[in-house]
Amino acid sequence: MIRQVDDGLIIKIKIVPNSSKNDIILEEGFIKVKVTAQPIENKANKALVEFLSKSFKLPKSNIEIIKGDTSKEKTLLLRISDKEKQKAIISRLTK
Numbered sequence: 001m002i003r004q005v006d007d008g009l010i011i012k013i014k015i016v017p018n019s020s021k022n023d024i025i026l027e028e029g030f031i032k033v034k035v036t037a038q039p040i041e042n043k044a045n046k047a048l049v050e051f052l053s054k055s056f057k058l059p060k061s062n063i064e065i066i067k068g069d070t071s072k073e074k075t076l077l078l079r080i081s082d083k084e085k086q087k088a089i090i091s092r093l094t095k
Helices: 043-056 083-093
Strands: 002-004 008-016 023-027 030-034 063-067 073-079
Touching: 002 083, 008 043, 008 083, 023 083, 030 043, 043 063, 043 073, 043 083
Parallel strands: 008 030
Antiparallel strands: 002 008, 008 073, 023 030, 063 073
């Protein structure tokens, strides 16, 4: 679900496009991220990156979808060199 690597954090999520609001939901065994954007023309992926960027106070360029571009299950790389910030994000995603 969440793995620390040299570049930062790798997280696996399930995206729920076309939701009523943007939200991060922790469920048993996975992280679900709801976005209001529709899954057409890459809008949901862009909304996902934008929402996570605001939620974790990271530049959008530091968030990369490394697997699952067209799938609901995605693997993301969050480029974070600050270990304290990594710990804060891990604790937020594993409450």
